Amino acid sequence: MENMELPPRPKLFDFHGVSMTHYFTDNWENIQNFQARPDDILIATYPKAGTTWVSYILDLLYFGQTAPERQTSLPIYERVPFLESDFHILPPGTELADKLSSSPRLIKTHLPVQLVPKSFWEQNCRIVYVARNAKDNAVSYFHFDRMNQADPEPGDWNNFLQRFMDGKMVFGPWYDHVTGWWERKQTHSKLHYLFYEDMVEDTGRELDRLCSFLGLSPSAEEKERVRGGVQFDNMKKNSMANYSTVPIMDFKISPFMRKGKVGDWKNHFTVAQSEQFDEDYKKKMTNATVQFRTVV
Numbered sequence: 001m002e003n004m005e006l007p008p009r010p011k012l013f014d015f016h017g018v019s020m021t022h023y024f025t026d027n028w029e030n031i032q033n034f035q036a037r038p039d040d041i042l043i044a045t046y047p048k049a050g051t052t053w054v055s056y057i058l059d060l061l062y063f064g065q066t067a068p069e070r071q072t073s074l075p076i077y078e079r080v081p082f083l084e085s086d087f088h089i090l091p092p093g094t095e096l097a098d099k100l101s102s103s104p105r106l107i108k109t110h111l112p113v114q115l116v117p118k119s120f121w122e123q124n125c126r127i128v129y130v131a132r133n134a135k136d137n138a139v140s141y142f143h144f145d146r147m148n149q150a151d152p153e154p155g156d157w158n159n160f161l162q163r164f165m166d167g168k169m170v171f172g173p174w175y176d177h178v179t180g181w182w183e184r185k186q187t188h189s190k191l192h193y194l195f196y197e198d199m200v201e202d203t204g205r206e207l208d209r210l211c212s213f214l215g216l217s218p219s220a221e222e223k224e225r226v227r228g229g230v231q232f233d234n235m236k237k238n239s240m241a242n243y244s245t246v247p248i249m250d251f252k253i254s255p256f257m258r259k260g261k262v263g264d265w266k267n268h269f270t271v272a273q274s275e276q277f278d279e280d281y282k283k284k285m286t287n288a289t290v291q292f293r294t295v296v
């Protein structure tokens with residue numbers, strides 16, 4: 001794997017009004033025609049909002065006891081297929097999802113709400129959306145793009161931040177993503193919208209809320225086992241959860257499990273960048289009712 005020749009960085013292009021790369025559009029027909037099942041659970045996020053964390057929580061809740069071998073033998077991206085991905089080093093996400101024999105199927109997507117395959121709505125699937133404040137989300141995305149060959153070159157932090165504000169990111173603007181999904185929550189009652197900051201503040205409390213949404217009632221002991229397993233330090237050293245098995249990511253540049261904190265943006269934004277960002281944020285989010293915390 002070390003000697004594998006890395007593919008060139010992909011280019012961004014406009015796809016139905018959203019910036020995308022070919023890795024997420026090559027398989028578009030199969031994505032749009034994907035047949036969801038009523039008990040599928042869709043984990044939806046803007047990239048770097050805590051997808052892996054919540055994926056792992058759900059996997060442990062559903063399969064931690066009934067199929068413990070999953071945890072040691074299958075990397076998280078095979079247990080929870082990435083629906084729209086087609087990275088060529090793995091079968092496309094739709095195929096991985098179709099092959100899952102376990103039930104419920106846990107499926108990950110970064111698609112903005114308007115691009116989600118219609119069968120998820122027709123089947124009235126449960127959806128867990130995770131959102132993270134824009135500043136930390138941008139920082140995490142920047143470091144991810146530095147180490148992930150499958151995304152466009154991030155350039156320097158200042159340029160990247162401008163691009164983030166302009167919405168020229170893979171999967172489009174953060175602003176549209178978090179508000180689009182928030183609005184959908186008002187009509188799709190089976191959507192649980194949770195915040196990364198709340199998870200950091202009190203994972204146990206959020207786990208309880210998640211279980212109540214999913215209709216699960218694990219024992220106190222089981223819940224504690226899940227909570228312990230998904231702590232940042234445990235996930236960071238867990239090769240089945242930390243993406244260290246993916247050849248297109250260079251952990252020497254930055255690890256996938258990087259810091260896992262709220263407020264790391266303060267180590268990256270200059271005062272001027274922060275002020276400009278806040279001003280722009282106010283304009284873009286004028287009509288938004290969803291509220292974020294940038295500290296806990």
Ligand code: A3P
Nearest residue numbers: 048049050051052053140231232257258259260
């Ligand atoms: P940082 O880069 O800020 O550290 P995603 O899974 O959506 O790609 O999100 C990755 C981000 O979630 C990274 O943020 C990663 O460290 C953080 N993360 C993953 N597991 C976590 C955990 N158990 N606790 C806190 N943060 C976690």
